[in-house]
Amino acid sequence: MIYTxxxxxxxxxxxxxxxxxxxxxxxxxxxEIYYGGxxxxxxxxxxxxxxxxxxxxxxxxxxxxxxxxxxxxxxxxTDFVKLPDGNSRINVKIKADTETELNGQGPHITQxxxxxxxxRLTKVRSGDTLILAGSIPPSLPNDTYxxxxxxxxxxxxxxxxxASGDLLLNVLKYKPFIIKPNHIELGxxxxxxLSEEKDILAHAKLLCDMGAQNVLVSMxxxxxxxxxxxxxxxxxxVCRGTVRxxxxxxxxxxxxxIAGLTEGDFDHALKLGTACGGATAFSDGxxxxxxxYELLKQL
Numbered sequence: 548m549i550y551t552x553x554x555x556x557x558x559x560x561x562x563x564x565x566x567x568x569x570x571x572x573x574x575x576x577x578x579e580i581y582y583g584g585x586x587x588x589x590x591x592x593x594x595x596x597x598x599x600x601x602x603x604x605x606x607x608x609x610x611x612x613x614x615x616x617x618x619x620x621x622x623x624x625t626d627f628v629k630l631p632d633g634n635s636r637i638n639v640k641i642k643a644d645t646e647t648e649l650n651g652q653g654p655h656i657t658q659x660x661x662x663x664x665x666x667r668l669t670k671v672r673s674g675d676t677l678i679l680a681g682s683i684p685p686s687l688p689n690d691t692y693x694x695x696x697x698x699x700x701x702x703x704x705x706x707x708x709x710a711s712g713d714l715l716l717n718v719l720k721y722k723p724f725i726i727k728p729n730h731i732e733l734g735x736x737x738x739x740x741l742s743e744e745k746d747i748l749a750h751a752k753l754l755c756d757m758g759a760q761n762v763l764v765s766m767x768x769x770x771x772x773x774x775x776x777x778x779x780x781x782x783x784x785v786c787r788g789t790v791r792x793x794x795x796x797x798x799x800x801x802x803x804x805i806a807g808l809t810e811g812d813f814d815h816a817l818k819l820g821t822a823c824g825g826a827t828a829f830s831d832g833x834x835x836x837x838x839x840y841e842l843l844k845q846l
Contacts, residue, residue: 550671556636605660689713
């Protein structure tokens with residue numbers, strides 16, 4: 548089983564309007580509603596590829612109920628911790644001549660709530676995959692990712708971490724199976740700007756030396772690189788298309804990569820991940836199965 552963890556799920560309320568004029572009444576052309584958060588995005592694309600996963604995390608209030616209902620309608624199993632107070636967040640995204648976002652804060656998560664999540668993690672068994680994606684809310688301790696990886700260490704669980712900064716660096720000692728920084732985040736880890744492939748590979752190797760088993764680096768228009776711990780390098784170019792949406796493209800790539808590993812080797816996984824990321828980038832929402840496999844033909 549694949550488990551994804553989303554600490555702060557959200558309803559994304561996307562408003563399209565011809566123009567946004569501050570200080571006046573603006574009217575939308577049309578609206579869209581998405582249920583998301585990085586881990587949920589991964590689960591959604593896995594579901595599109597026919598792979599089951601279970602979404603974990605925290606929800607609260609009437610918005611949390613809507614998120615759970617929406618996620619289940621996407622064909623995703625859920626086992627969220629339901630908080631007694633507050634509401635899951637709503638993110639308002641206004642798409643006009645320029646794009647504006649107002650993201651909600653989300654509910655307060657207590658130590659007892661976190662304990663409830665850890666009780667769910669006891670169900671993760673040998674051979675399962677556990678995906679931690681995104682940041683953690685301010686109400687949680689900074690070592691939350693470390694505590695989760697420590698809790699499953701020794702169970703032969705494939706752990707996947709898509710995070711940045713110290714949140715990523717501090718889990719390397721638990722030898723995650725995959726980490727997925729983009730090239731900008733990779734440079735920020737070492738306070739550098741990385742643009743040349745040789746420099747990206749050199750710094751990805753540093754992460755392997757620190758404990759990561761494999762490092763997947765997305766490089767926007769320059770494709771993606773996977774560095775195995777033994778030094779083997781896999782490369783993949785980008786798909787052709789018109790970018791319409793950047794939200795969830797990285798999550799989609801990660802989902803495609805994990806799905807690809809169930810079907811074949813690292814080369815296939817990298818291609819499927821690239822196709823999933825492109826299918827999301829070239830659409831208004833998350834990648835759909837038909838678009839994914841059409842793009843895969845380009846690779």
